[in-house]
Amino acid sequence: MGRKRRGRNEGSIYRRKDGRWVGQIHLGYNEDGKPKRRYLYGRTRKEVAEKVISALAELNKGTYIPPHPLTVADWAEEWLKLKEPELRPKTLQLYRQELGLAIPELRGEGPGLGSMRLQEVKPLHIQATLHTLAQEGYVERTLRKVFILLKALFEEAVRLELLARNPLASLRPPRVSSKEEAPRKAGRTLEPSEVRALLEAAQGHPLELFFRLLLSTGLRKGEALGLKWKDVDFERGEIHVSRAWVKLGAGGLLSSPKTPRSRRAVPIPIDLLHPLRAHYEARVLAVGEEAAREEWVFPGEDGEDPVHPDYPNHALRRLCEKAGIPPVRVHDLRHTYGSLLLARGVPLEVVSERLGHASYEITLRVYRHVLEEERRGYVLTLAEMIGEEPSRPQA
Incomplete structure (x- = not known):
């Protein structure tokens, strides 16, 4: 037998x-x-x-998974490659930086969590890593971001049957204090007198039109730098946002807009339309209409790429000094646009659409302070509401 x-x-x-x-x-x-x-x-x-x-x-x-030598660092590199098609380059770079806090091997250091085999990682290892980062002085908000990315990293490994269980499944994300959860202001709003002083100081500057564009349309810096003349519809008076020029490393990189709602048509105010048209017509005379349409609105020195993403920052700092106003960020020009619109009673949903926010809630959170100031003016007596007394002017 x-x-x-x-x-x-x-x-x-x-x-x-x-x-x-x-x-x-x-x-x-x-x-x-x-x-x-x-x-x-x-x-x-x-x-x-x-x-x-x-x-x-x-x-x-049926949950058994054969052992394999794949390390956490190797899997993190592979996961970042998998995420590349769906993320903007700057977001992908941020993911790498934040994961690199927990996985030092991603930034060329170690040994750390990244040297462990993926299948060896236990909840205790994750907890110890986060504890170490807290001891090094990283705030809870940063720890929470790292936790969320690590959880997504290991969850994808479970989905692809590289792991039987996510070691972060039983862990709670680091608690964020109420102080840290408080919404942060997007920046400061320039007073009308400061806007006038800035524009006066910018007259004749190579980026004068760029700064006027941000103050008049609320475009993000990368969206404005990524414009080609073919994106400007002079007949309809609109700018079509379809790409962004963002900083990556020491240079720039073309990227898709930040959110799906960032792909939008933004109306051009009449006082901006005329200088835009003048610049475009000058390029048409120089190179012809077909070539001009493919040129960047704000070209760099060689014309092959837009202006370097850092140049507007340096230029704005010097112009603020010249204008005698406190320094502001380029993003503050966009914030000024949104604040001034809301202060003049433009509906929240219109402002949100113009700015290309992913949702109205984001606009409300960022500009809550402006709206609260406006609401204080809407205090009417019952007699005023039913028409027995004329309404008083808003405070």
Whole structure:
């Protein structure tokens, strides 16, 4: 009678000559009939028996995943590549930086969490990593971002059956204090007198039209730098936003707009339309209409790429000094546009659409302080509301 083959869900435990205990699990047979085995090691028989029982339970439930040498750092690199088609380059760079806090191997340092095998990581390792970052002075908001990215990283490994379980599944994200959760202001709003002083100081500057554009339309810096003349519809008086020129490393990179709602048509005020048309017509005379339409509205020195993303920052700082006003960021010009619109009663949904926010809630959160000031003016007596007394002017 032939020798009985060991079943797929059976295992054995034995002791080696060196005293170490070994558990052997049979996983079936290869195509050539040779058995497939997994070996589990431990210092005692009880330790190995527990490992064998656990592995056999996984086999019975269909959740068993064969061991492999993939490290956390290797998987993080692969995961970032998988995310590349769906993320903007700047967002991808931010993901790498934030993951690099927990996985130092991503920034060329270590050894750390990244040197561990992916399948070896336990909740305790994640907790220890976050604790170390907290000890180094990173605030809870940063720790929370790292936690969310790590959870997504390991969850994708579970989905692709590289892991049986996410080690962060049982952990809670770091608590963010109420102080940190308070909405941060997007920036300061220039007073009308400051806007006038800035525009006066910018007269004749190579980026005069650029700064006027941001103050008149609320475009993001990258959206304005990414404009070509073909994106400007002079007949309809609209600018079509379809790309952005963002900083990446020491240079710039073309990217898709920040959110789906960022792809939008923005109306051009009449006082901006005339200088825009004059610049365009000058380029048409120089190179012809077909070539001019493909040119950048704000070209760099060689004309091949737009202006370097850092140039507007440096230029604005010097213009603020010239104008005698406190320094502002380029983004503050966009913030000024949104604040001035709301202060003049333009509906929230219109402002949100113009700015290309992902939702009205974002606009409300960013400009809540402006809206609260406006609301204070809407305090009417009952007699005024029912028309018995003329309404008073708003405060």
